[in-house]
Each structure stands twice: as C-alpha cells, then as structure tokens.
Amino acid sequence: MFQAFIDRITNDGTSELFYLLVGSVILFCIQQVYAGIRKTMFRRRVRSEILAYRKKKEAINVVDLATGDPEFEKRNIFSREISRFGEKRCLYINMPKHLKDELRSKEKELGYMDSQFTEFHEDTSFDGGSSFNDLVKITGIEELAKLIGKHRVLVGRKFLEATEGMIFNGDKYGVFNLRFTRFGEEENPGVEIDLFKTDYFTHRVFRSIYHELKERGHEIAKANSDTFLNYRPFFTSFGVNCLLICDGGKGKEVVLSKRSARVAGGKSKYHITMNEGLSRTDKDPFGKVDIELCFKRGLLEELGIDENIYQLAVKAAFYDFFLEMNNFEIGVSAVFELELDFEKDIAPLIARDKQLEVDSFIPLPMRKKEINKFVKENDFVPHGLYVFERVLLRKGLRVISK
Numbered sequence: 001m002f003q004a005f006i007d008r009i010t011n012d013g014t015s016e017l018f019y020l021l022v023g024s025v026i027l028f029c030i031q032q033v034y035a036g037i038r039k040t041m042f043r044r045r046v047r048s049e050i051l052a053y054r055k056k057k058e059a060i061n062v063v064d065l066a067t068g069d070p071e072f073e074k075r076n077i078f079s080r081e082i083s084r085f086g087e088k089r090c091l092y093i094n095m096p097k098h099l100k101d102e103l104r105s106k107e108k109e110l111g112y113m114d115s116q117f118t119e120f121h122e123d124t125s126f127d128g129g130s131s132f133n134d135l136v137k138i139t140g141i142e143e144l145a146k147l148i149g150k151h152r153v154l155v156g157r158k159f160l161e162a163t164e165g166m167i168f169n170g171d172k173y174g175v176f177n178l179r180f181t182r183f184g185e186e187e188n189p190g191v192e193i194d195l196f197k198t199d200y201f202t203h204r205v206f207r208s209i210y211h212e213l214k215e216r217g218h219e220i221a222k223a224n225s226d227t228f229l230n231y232r233p234f235f236t237s238f239g240v241n242c243l244l245i246c247d248g249g250k251g252k253e254v255v256l257s258k259r260s261a262r263v264a265g266g267k268s269k270y271h272i273t274m275n276e277g278l279s280r281t282d283k284d285p286f287g288k289v290d291i292e293l294c295f296k297r298g299l300l301e302e303l304g305i306d307e308n309i310y311q312l313a314v315k316a317a318f319y320d321f322f323l324e325m326n327n328f329e330i331g332v333s334a335v336f337e338l339e340l341d342f343e344k345d346i347a348p349l350i351a352r353d354k355q356l357e358v359d360s361f362i363p364l365p366m367r368k369k370e371i372n373k374f375v376k377e378n379d380f381v382p383h384g385l386y387v388f389e390r391v392l393l394r395k396g397l398r399v400i401s402k
Contacts, residue, residue, distance in 0.1 A: 062386045063323040065225050065330070066180040068189050070394060071317040072332075076183055076190035079289045081197065082176055084128065090197035091174060091233060092121035093148060093205045099156035106160070118159075118169050120201060126176075126233070135233045141213070141220075144233075151208040155201065166204060171280040173289065174198045175235040175330050178321070191321065193238070195289060197280065203236035210234055210328045221325065228323055237277050239324075239331035240294050241383070243391040244273035244303070245366065246342040252366035254392070255342050256374075257302075258359045259381060268359055271384035272391075273336075274298045291318070295334060302357060304349025305336075314339055320390050324383040333387040335394070366392075372400045 082089045095103070100120060107117055123130040126138075132145045141147075159166045177194035214221040220231050244255040259271045276298025284290045295316070299305040310316075315337040323330055340346060342363045364374055371392070375385070389399040 060382045060386045061325040062383050063224055063228065063325060065178065065228075065321040065323055066189065066191065067321075068317075068319045071319055072189050072191060072321075074292050074318070076188055077193070077291055077318065078191070079193040079195060079291055081173075081289060082194045084126070087128065088197055089126055089176065090121075090124055091126060091202060091236065092124040092197075092199060093152050093202045094123050095120045095156045095159065095201060096153055099153070099160060103160055120169060121199060126196070139220075139231050139233060141218075144209075147209045147212065148205065151205045151212070155204045155208050158204075159201065166200075169199055169201045172198050172200055172203055172236065173238060173278045173280065173282075174203075174232075175238050176232055177229065178330070180321070193291075195238070195278075198236045206234045206236050207327050207329075214328075220328070223323070223325075223328075225323075231328070234328050235330050237329050239329060240274075240276050240278070240291065240298055240318075240334055241272050241331050241387045242274040242276075242295065242298065242334040242336050243388060244342070244346075245335065245337040245395075246346065246363065247339050248341060248343070248363055248365065250365055253342060253363040254366050254371070254388075255346075256362045256364065256388070258362060260357055260359050267379070269379045269381045269384075270362070271381040272387045273361070274302045275384070276302070291332070295336075299336060300351065301353040302351055303346060303361075304351035304354070305346065309338070309340075309346075312338060312340065319394065320387075322383070322386065324386075326382055331383065331387075333390050335391045366395065366397065368397050371397065375399055 094100075103118060123132070125132045125134050127134040132148055136142060136144050155166070158164055159169070173195040174197075175193060176196045177192075179192040179194075181190045181192065182188065183190050210220065220234070223231060246253050246255060255273045257271050257273055258268055260268060276294055278289070278291065278294045279297070282290060282293040282297060284293065295318075296307070296310060299310065313336060315335060317335050319333040319335065321330070321332050338346075342361070347361060364370055375388075380388070385399075392399055
C-alpha cells in the first residue's frame with residue numbers, strides 16, 4: 001500500500017515537491033542535531049571555564065572590592081587620618097616586657113646608640129583603652145584579647161631572631177573604613193579611605209592571629225565585600241601594588257620582581273614590580289596623607305626612580321581595590337609606564353630596598369604567548385598574579401595561569 005502511494009506521487013509528476021519536502025525535513029533534523037551538539041559543547045566549555053575560573057580565584061584568593069572603570073583618578077582618591085575626641089585614632093600592641101628587655105640588651109651589645117633602639121608603643125585600642133574589649137565588640141571574636149596576648153609573644157620572638165623580614169618596627173597606617181562612590185555625570189569612580197595609626201609589630205601580630213583563625217575555619221577567612229569591615233582591626237596595612245611597563249629592544253616589556261625569600265614567606269616567588277605599604281611619611285606639605293606619595297616612595301626605594309624620572313611617565317594610574325585573603329590585607333593595583341629601556345635606564349639605578357626585598361627584576365616582552373608561558377612555569381605571590389592580570393587586561397592581554 002505504501003509502495004502504491006509512492007508510485008502515485010511519482011506518476012502524478014509531483015516527485016520534485018516530494019523530494020523537496022523530504023530533503024527539507026532531513027536538513028531540519030541535521031540542523032537540530034548540529035545545534036544540539038553545539039549547545040552541549042558550549043555548555044560544557046562554559047562549565048569548564050567557570051570551574052577553571054573558580055579554581056583560579058581560590059588559588060589567588062583575592063576579593064574584589066571596587067574596580068576603576070577605567071581607573072581611580074588621583075583627584076578622586078581621598079585619604080585622611082580619623083580622630084576620636086580630637087586624638088588620632090590608633091591601634092598598638094606592645095612587645096612583652098621580657099622580650100623587649102632581651103632585644104634592648106642585644107642592641108646594646110651591638111653598640112646601638114639610644115636613638116637607634118627599636119621602639120614599641122604601649123597597648124592602645126581604638127577607644128583609647130588598653131583592654132582591647134572594643135575590638136571584641138567590633139569583630140565578634142570573643143577570644144581576641146587572649147589571642148593578642150598569645151601572638152604578641154610569638155611575633156616578639158621572631159623580632160628577636162630577625163626572621164620573616166622582621167628587622168624593624170616602623171610606623172604604618174591601617175584602614176578603618178573604605179567608602180566607594182561616583183563623581184560627576186560620567187560617574188567616575190572614587191574612594192574615601194579612613195586611616196588609623198599603627199606600627200609594624202602590631203601589623204604582624206594581627207597577621208599571625210588571622211592565620212590561626214583561618215586554619216581553624218573561622219568566618220573571618222570567608223569575609224567578602226559586604227562583611228570585610230567587620231574585621232577592621234586586622235587591616236593594619238594598606239598596600240600599593242604596581243606593575244612597571246617599559247620600552248625594550250623588541251617593544252613593550254613588563255617588569256616582574258623575584259621577591260626575596262625573606263619577605264615572601266621563606267620561598268622566593270615572582271611578584272609585580274613594586275609593593276609598598278602606606279606609611280606615616282606619605283604626607284604632603286600640608287600634612288595630608290597622599291597615596292600617590294606612597295606610590296612614588298615605593299618606586300624610589302625599590303627601583304631608584306626619582307622625581308625627575310617620574311615626570312617622564314607615559315601613564316601612572318590606580319586601578320582596582322582588593323582584599324588579599326592569604327594575609328587579609330587591603331591593597332590597590334597600579335601601573336607605571338615609561339618610554340625608557342629597563343635594562344639600560346632603570347636597572348642600574350641605586351635603590352635602598354632593592355637588595356633587601358628583591359632578588360632580581362625580570363623584564364618580559366608584553367606579548368601573550370611569552371607572558372602565559374612564564375606564568376605557567378613559575379610560582380607567583382598570589383595577589384601579585386591578580387594585579388598582573390588586572391593591569392594587563394587594560395592593555396588587551398589576558399593572562400592564563402596554571
């Protein structure tokens with residue numbers, strides 16, 4: 001019966017229409033199968049990329065706080081010391097007396113003069129007291145005062161032994177508050193940074209406490225852009241992280257540093273070119289804290305780039321504010337670009353911290369293939385890789401890490 005139906009269609013001269021319909025159906029089926037395969041492959045690729053991105057984010061362990069689009073202009077960055085009843089707000093942890101006495105004896109034996117002795121501040125909290133109970137209320141960490149007592153001893157011993165880069169106790173700024181905003185019709189990104197006074201010893205004590213809490217699985221290690229300010233006593237540092245771009249013999253080059261094992265947790269790793277913490281010396285002639293002065297000081301102390309060379313910059317910009325979760329520190333990514341040859345013009349410069357903090361500087365051609373090969377073959381300071389990626393994204397280069 002079916003054969004008769006086919007014969008009738010053929011005999012009636014409608015075979016062309018029949019074959020056209022059949023062909024259309026077959027083509028439609030092929031297209032649907034092809035589209036389904038492509039859709040499945042796309043979903044698999046997206047899942048794979050998302051998984052790779054999550055693994056990468058977990059490895060880098062950085063929380064994005066605010067992204068400059070395209071940058072945070074210096075005029076839109078406001079930093080200030082905050083006060084409490086007219087007194088600058090501060091946070092200090094003193095070194096235990098027996099360890100401080102031991103350090104003083106050691107320095108006397110070395111022939112230090114009185115003006116050269118390492119100084120420490122008396123215990124002082126945000127509320128002006130010395131019990132640190134206000135920090136318990138701020139953070140919700142009931143055992144915080146006890147942890148401060150424990151870790152001041154641990155860090156004090158490291159100061160005595162001058163290990164892990166603990167060779168001096170300088171004054172620093174910590175971050176009490178961050179407020180991100182927008183300016184003008186173009187909604188240019190801006191930030192207000194409230195700062196408190198602290199010192200390096202206090203900074204290392206809170207870092208040590210954070211590592212213990214993190215190992216215990218405390219909620220502080222899961223802080224995000226909404227909750228991070230609940231733990232503001234731990235933000236005893238603010239870091240400026242800069243990637244230098246120069247002109248090499250074969251075009252543009254990015255300059256990476258190989259950080260000394262003394263400052264990289266016992267193992268030398270690659271990092272962005274310059275990393276500097278905001279200091280109490282970073283003030284303009286009117287006594288106002290200026291992040292650009294920290295930026296300039298870092299370039300001078302780690303690379304030898306003085307004001308004369310700074311004025312030759314093609315670009316100097318701040319990009320992204322972030323929270324680095326390995327040590328729980330707030331920082332900002334930055335770029336400094338010069339039309340100078342690094343090996344000829346910058347590498348020979350004298351810088352006081354160059355040998356102290358950096359084993360070597362490595363200029364790389366600013367080409368995707370060379371950069372990705374280097375990243376896959378070498379170990380990086382996690383947030384250094386984050387800054388490297390974010391700066392190069394502005395240059396149209398995507399870094400693919402291992």
